[in-house]
Amino acid sequence: MLHTMLRVTDLEQSIHFYCDVMGMQLLRRKDYPEGKFTLAFIGYGDEASNTVLELTHNWDTNEYDLGNAYGHIAIEVDDVYAACDNIKTKGGNIVRDAGPMKGGNSILAFVKDPDGYMVELLSPDRQD
Incomplete structure (x- = not known):
């Protein structure tokens, strides 16, 4: 597996949680102004040999419905x-x-x- 993507409402708060609280590292981050979103890849090791999390922040979205199919x-x-x-x-x-x-x-x-x-x-x- 390469990564799992989570949509987040506050990218800085999510990076703080996963990196400072959970001990992951910010591996890379890129803004996509034309698409109005930012991607941040975080994990416990490099992407070449570890599965990581992709945090997706859609600039114009303040809330998501997590649904009832997601587990953990x-x-x-x-x-x-x-x-x-x-x-x-x-x-x-x-x-x-x-x-x-x-x-x-x-x-x-x-x-x-x-x-x-x-x-x-x-x-x-x-x-x-």
Whole structure:
């Protein structure tokens, strides 16, 4: 996979969340004045060897309907409990605290990004 695209209403706020709170890096960013949008690619490593997120900011759009088909982005972290503590310290919105999956053993948590997209944190030793 190359990337997953998310439409965002405030690009700076989203870059801050994914880079400063979630620990990703801004890989590249480009404005498209003729199309009235900006693309920002972020991730935990370069695009050549990692799947990244494409944040799309349409300049004339202030709100999106997330719909009911979108689920979440999943990110593996070494320690879900520690990651949640770190995210809370940086102002992130934990909507499901770290703990075992209902009916399973995997440790997970959920964070909500500034546009309401869900990000799941999973431990590397997941069993479900």
